[in-house]
Amino acid sequence: MSVRTIHVQGNVMARNDEYADRIRRRLRDAGVIAFNLISSPGSGKTTLLERTLDRLDAEFPIAVVTGDVQTENDARRLERHTGRLVQAVVTDGGCHLDARQIHDAVGALDLRETRLLFVENVGNLVCPATWDLGEAAKIVVLSVTEGEDKPLKYPTAFRRARYAVFNKIDLLPHLDYDLDMAVRYARQINPEIETFFVSAQTGEGMDAWYRFLRSRVSGREAA
Amino acid sequence: MSVRTIHVQGNVMARNDEYADRIRRRLRDAGVIAFNLISSPGSGKTTLLERTLDRLDAEFPIAVVTGDVQTENDARRLERHTGRLVQAVVTDGGCHLDARQIHDAVGALDLRETRLLFVENVGNLVCPATWDLGEAAKIVVLSVTEGEDKPLKYPTAFRRARYAVFNKIDLLPHLDYDLDMAVRYARQINPEIETFFVSAQTGEGMDAWYRFLRSRVSGREAA
Numbered sequence: 001m002s003v004r005t006i007h008v009q010g011n012v013m014a015r016n017d018e019y020a021d022r023i024r025r026r027l028r029d030a031g032v033i034a035f036n037l038i039s040s041p042g043s044g045k046t047t048l049l050e051r052t053l054d055r056l057d058a059e060f061p062i063a064v065v066t067g068d069v070q071t072e073n074d075a076r077r078l079e080r081h082t083g084r085l086v087q088a089v090v091t092d093g094g095c096h097l098d099a100r101q102i103h104d105a106v107g108a109l110d111l112r113e114t115r116l117l118f119v120e121n122v123g124n125l126v127c128p129a130t131w132d133l134g135e136a137a138k139i140v141v142l143s144v145t146e147g148e149d150k151p152l153k154y155p156t157a158f159r160r161a162r163y164a165v166f167n168k169i170d171l172l173p174h175l176d177y178d179l180d181m182a183v184r185y186a187r188q189i190n191p192e193i194e195t196f197f198v199s200a201q202t203g204e205g206m207d208a209w210y211r212f213l214r215s216r217v218s219g220r221e222a223a
Numbered sequence: 224m225s226v227r228t229i230h231v232q233g234n235v236m237a238r239n240d241e242y243a244d245r246i247r248r249r250l251r252d253a254g255v256i257a258f259n260l261i262s263s264p265g266s267g268k269t270t271l272l273e274r275t276l277d278r279l280d281a282e283f284p285i286a287v288v289t290g291d292v293q294t295e296n297d298a299r300r301l302e303r304h305t306g307r308l309v310q311a312v313v314t315d316g317g318c319h320l321d322a323r324q325i326h327d328a329v330g331a332l333d334l335r336e337t338r339l340l341f342v343e344n345v346g347n348l349v350c351p352a353t354w355d356l357g358e359a360a361k362i363v364v365l366s367v368t369e370g371e372d373k374p375l376k377y378p379t380a381f382r383r384a385r386y387a388v389f390n391k392i393d394l395l396p397h398l399d400y401d402l403d404m405a406v407r408y409a410r411q412i413n414p415e416i417e418t419f420f421v422s423a424q425t426g427e428g429m430d431a432w433y434r435f436l437r438s439r440v441s442g443r444e445a446a
Binding site: 040041042046068069070071073093094095122123124125126127143145146147149150152153154155156168170171174175176201 | 263264265269291292293294296316317318345346347348349350366368369370372373375376377378379391393394397398399424
């Protein structure tokens with residue numbers, strides 16, 4: 001049973017990686033930095049992007065591709081925060097975005113008018129972790145309302161991500177959540193992971209996030 | 224690409240459903256009610272079960288099978304709340320439990336000493352929704368820290384679930400969350416869905432949940 005699944009998965013993955021390489025080349029040639037946001041449902045990816053568009057879209061053009069199992073709700077929320085096209089990929093039951101879908105979505109973007117591309121993946125900590133979408137880096141977004149042991153329970157996502165954004169820190173006073181322990185767990189899985197601590201709702205901690213994005217776009221930090 | 228995947232998935236599903244039917248027969252013969260808990264990571268399934276074991280395990284014997292991609296953390300947390308065996312299934316990357324795994328886990332239980340079985344599925348709102356584990360009903364657990372539109376974005380989970388537990392209601396005063404709207408969305412997807420509103424942390428609203436479980440175990444409510 002599992003052998004058969006793995007075999008097909010292997011073929012699908014090889015095709016995915018071909019598309020991912022194509023995307024990566026196109027983005028590099030156009031000077032676009034792409035981040036693939038991965039999280040469980042409800043961690044606040046869309047709110048993080050809304051705030052980020054509000055703050056940075058006037059500084060440099062940002063494109064967004066959203067992935068959802070069903071509905072275009074996230075894309076509709078985001079289009080209110082940018083004059084640019086927001087691409088919605090509805091996977092119709094699929095638990096992750098694949099590079100073919102991103103390839104098509106990127107094809108509809110004017111890359112000369114784009115410096116930063118966010119891919120908001122399907123809300124899921126398992127499936128999206130292993131799929132290369134041609135991004136510069138994966139970013140895992142966590143809500144501090146989840147348990148501290150999420151990095152241990154979903155290690156692939158944390159191993160493949162270069163950055164972790166701990167969101168909803170405004171709720172910490174009302175929670176029994178040990179942030180230091182959560183960070184320790186994340187580093188246990190991925191010692192190189194870089195962390196941000198924000199409330200996309202209140203804006204707390206967002207300046208460090210904006211500084212990071214500005215430095216990546218301006219190329220002051222190595223890709 | 225997708226056709227091939229669907230084909231294999233079909234075979235796997237057919238085999239799964241055979242196992243699910245076997246489980247369902249065994250549980251029915253033994254007079255055990257089984258619930259399959261589905262949610263995103265961090266919605267509080269484990270805390271809900273901890274509280275439930277603390278309150279009800281002395282009234283009737285409850286067995287638990289936990290599913291996790293990695294670690295046995297949930298099972299270890301739960302074993303402190305019951306004298307009975309807690310089965311941990313580590314899917315090693317798999318994004319849901321399947322009936323074969325539950326069949327093996329149930330085989331190790333003394334069903335004569337069990338009245339209620341909880342299956343705590345992998346934290347994921349997509350994959351587990353379509354897999355029949357031989358349960359009497361699926362229960363979707365939501366945290367009110369997630370967005371109200373989760374039912375629309377993950378419709379399969381809400382369509383297949385007979386019950387929805389809205390958890391962490393103690394945080395409502397600190398959140399910009401419209402509970403009525405979330406319930407409306409859930410009913411839009413599944414008009415028959417029955418709802419509970421609880422804080423597994425503070426105990427608020429748990430009495431209705433306990434009453435429901437007692438009535439199911441005593442057979443006062445139809446399966």
